[in-house]
Amino acid sequence: MSEQKKSVMVPFTVAAAACSGWLVSDLGPMVNPVKPAVGLEAHDSHAAASLLGQFRTGISSWMFLRADLYLHNGVEMRLLTQDEVKAGRKGVGNSEADKAQLHDDSLIVTVVPPASRDFRGWIGDLERATSSYKDMTNHSHNNPRTTLPLFRLMTWLDPQFAPGWTTGATILRWENTMPGVRAAHEFLAQGLEKNPNSIAILTQIGFLYMRPLPGHPYSDRDIKHALPYLEKARSVGVGNFDKLTDEEKEALMETYRWLGLCYRDSGKPHEMLAAMTEGSKLYPEDPIIARFIETAKDLISKL
């Protein structure tokens, strides 16, 4: 290629690169539509959107796992296998003084085993010495607030990553302070703006209103504000139950539980019975929904 051609090609290539960079911003609405698309999703019909979306989801999920790792100060944990549970092995559990209580620790153990359960001898000793390993029996967690920036980052990267919004809000609410509650509400409001039909986020907002904060304006359960969110989550869930992911189905079960509580405490047993009967069809094995049905029948009989 002659020097003259090269000198023409360089600015042309730079301009083309700049143009493609500028056009990439148009992918935003496809990757993150404010409302779900009718028919095929953007990631079903646009290869670039699919690739970018998967990448962002992958990164956000990875960050979510890292946040859990940081809570354990780098000690990698794993769930016990079914065989281990059957064999009677217990998880490490957590300290009674631990305030985090962010997940169930009764079924988790360290990935690197303690010396007593490690057949590798010297290699095992070396791994325990070089990795971030310690005995986690009755362990406590690092302050969850240290992971908050990560939740900001993961929800910025992937606004559709509902666990990022809901867990981030739980951490903001964790210290039981008024600013924390406000920040949690604001955080979830941003999440809801990006995901107006997210059952998990709607339920989490309902949960925030239903969780009293002693000595503050939120000292009582705020049923009036919680109900619209929970009802919306219910209607979204019922209408799309077959399409819901496992996480969304779990969130919907929570929705029904909170709805039961709302209707019970607001003296609406008929609404409670209707909602719980509907919920029991979707979650026939849930003992709480079943108990709420009995409670609703009791309340109606006393009217």
Add this chain to the structure above:
Amino acid sequence: MNPRIYTALARTVVLESLRRKDLWVVAILGFIIILTAGTLGFFGFDGLEIFAKDLAVTVLGLFSTILAILTSSRLLPDEIKNRTLYPLLARPITRGQLLAGKLLGAVLVSWIAFLILAVLTAAALLVFKVKFEPIMLQYLFGKMMGLVVICALSMTLSAYMTPSAGATMSFVFAFGSSMISRALVMGYDSAPEAIRPVFQLISVLLPQVSLFDMGGRVVNINWGPVQAWVMWSLFGYMLLYSSATIALGWVKFRKQAV
């Protein structure tokens, strides 16, 4: 044993790497590190120090391992393919010396690339006021020893397989050995008594590359440096495993028709 033979062979490997512009790859990867750090800075860095350190050690470990494997797994096949092995073997050196010299060169190239990346990463972390801790130095030494094991393994595999198969298997061992090791530990208790020695054998034979990675202690807080016996043990393991691996490579290479 003439040390000049080894240094001369190692020097050719380093020069060849420079000629191939491998270090450009390192520079591009370093640029990616700086760019990532810049992106993190965009969010305001308060509270993201742990994540930044985590990202740094992950990227550093990943890139340096890739470079070490790609450098060492092509050395022998390239010499054979380009017929540059003939003039080398025409000199008064044995095939064992040739292998050892090439390994030394591969290790040097990997170390240079690793240190360049480490300096760039350290600069990116310094910008965000991540403090230096003694464990970071141990991390560097540990990773450098780990790279020796990876280079020896890659060279040996390239003697037994085609270059791409050797490189692929090296990637599997370098990134998957800790996963296999963990699966063995998890399955050991429930395994029948008769099979348990097989678990132990696989565990001993597997390259325990993850032992050299102290990233978890660097990233998280209050772990502190490891004791001296740990570093010496790692050094011993590196010597033992690399020697055994390269000896296996020599067994194949000494009889290989060129």
